[in-house]
Amino acid sequence: MIKWNDLVSSIKNQPTWNALIQALHTTYGVPRRSLIQLITRLSPHYCQGSPPTFNERKRLLKAISWLQQGHPIDYLLGEIVFYNRSFYIQRGVLLPRVETEWLVDLACQFIRQYPIDTVIELGAGSGVIGLSLALENPHIQVAAWDISQRAIALTKQNHSRHPCSNFQCLLGSFFHPQTGYEQVCTPNTLIVSNPPYIPTHDLPHLSDSVQQLDPKQALDGKQDGLFFYKKLMAIANRHQLPLLCEIGFNQGDAIRHLATSIPFMLDIKPDLAGHDRFAILIPKNSNLT
Numbered sequence: 001m002i003k004w005n006d007l008v009s010s011i012k013n014q015p016t017w018n019a020l021i022q023a024l025h026t027t028y029g030v031p032r033r034s035l036i037q038l039i040t041r042l043s044p045h046y047c048q049g050s051p052p053t054f055n056e057r058k059r060l061l062k063a064i065s066w067l068q069q070g071h072p073i074d075y076l077l078g079e080i081v082f083y084n085r086s087f088y089i090q091r092g093v094l095l096p097r098v099e100t101e102w103l104v105d106l107a108c109q110f111i112r113q114y115p116i117d118t119v120i121e122l123g124a125g126s127g128v129i130g131l132s133l134a135l136e137n138p139h140i141q142v143a144a145w146d147i148s149q150r151a152i153a154l155t156k157q158n159h160s161r162h163p164c165s166n167f168q169c170l171l172g173s174f175f176h177p178q179t180g181y182e183q184v185c186t187p188n189t190l191i192v193s194n195p196p197y198i199p200t201h202d203l204p205h206l207s208d209s210v211q212q213l214d215p216k217q218a219l220d221g222k223q224d225g226l227f228f229y230k231k232l233m234a235i236a237n238r239h240q241l242p243l244l245c246e247i248g249f250n251q252g253d254a255i256r257h258l259a260t261s262i263p264f265m266l267d268i269k270p271d272l273a274g275h276d277r278f279a280i281l282i283p284k285n286s287n288l289t
């Protein structure tokens, strides 16, 4: 951890915020942008040029130590921008990933193309997918489930931040016969999910930061990582509903294989890195084909 005295010894004049930013950037390689983001939150008087108080500099050094452990800055800022809106985030609820914005984009395209009136989502997390879909498509109803109390509490906070009457979030398993998806499903429903998809045996190989900060329940796709896809595909097949999922970068072939065992029209789309990342499945006998 950086010590205040070491830091100040590299600054000739009084340690103003600007001198600290310069020192942290040149000596310790902390990106300037991260420093400005942090300092404008730590010190409401930063713009007026006041020097840092004792508490502010303590908090700054703690924040820098967090970044040096390889943890994302987002948790320090308490929010992220997702699909052009700011959402609260929190430790213990999956930090939304950039590629998931594309899942929202694909869902919006699907909703424009087909007469979808309802979206149901397995795994609300912070609510970014469901709320973005509800806000972008005010003519449809969106319901998002999560088994985690923390996730639903955070989704509710984000819903208050972005009020819309066509969104609801529900605590409990998506699959629960009494409280799950069947409560709101219509014949024109699209199922959307970024489910847990890491095989249990791969969890210990994830980065320390992911293991420490993202909840296991949001990552663990059970034995082969495909548990949730199999269940969602069975539901899609039973009700003849389209399904749009984010998938692991190496799961395209497994999903192609699963889709042949049930009659689905399947389209797998890559992310910007060229990896298989999204699966669109439409049951062959559904009224959309």
Ligand SMILES: C[S@@+](CC[C@H](N)C(=O)[O-])C[C@H]1O[C@@H](n2cnc3c(N)ncnc32)[C@H](O)[C@@H]1O
Pocket: 094, 095, 096, 097, 100, 122, 123, 124, 125, 126, 127, 128, 129, 145, 146, 147, 148, 151, 172, 173, 174, 175, 194, 195, 196, 197, 217, 218, 219
């Ligand atoms: C990969 S995270 C996705 C979170 C969020 N949609 C996102 O993309 O940032 C998967 C979420 O599924 C939730 N989950 C796991 N099993 C579930 C179940 N049976 N029913 C509903 N949600 C579940 C987890 O708690 C977690 O929040």
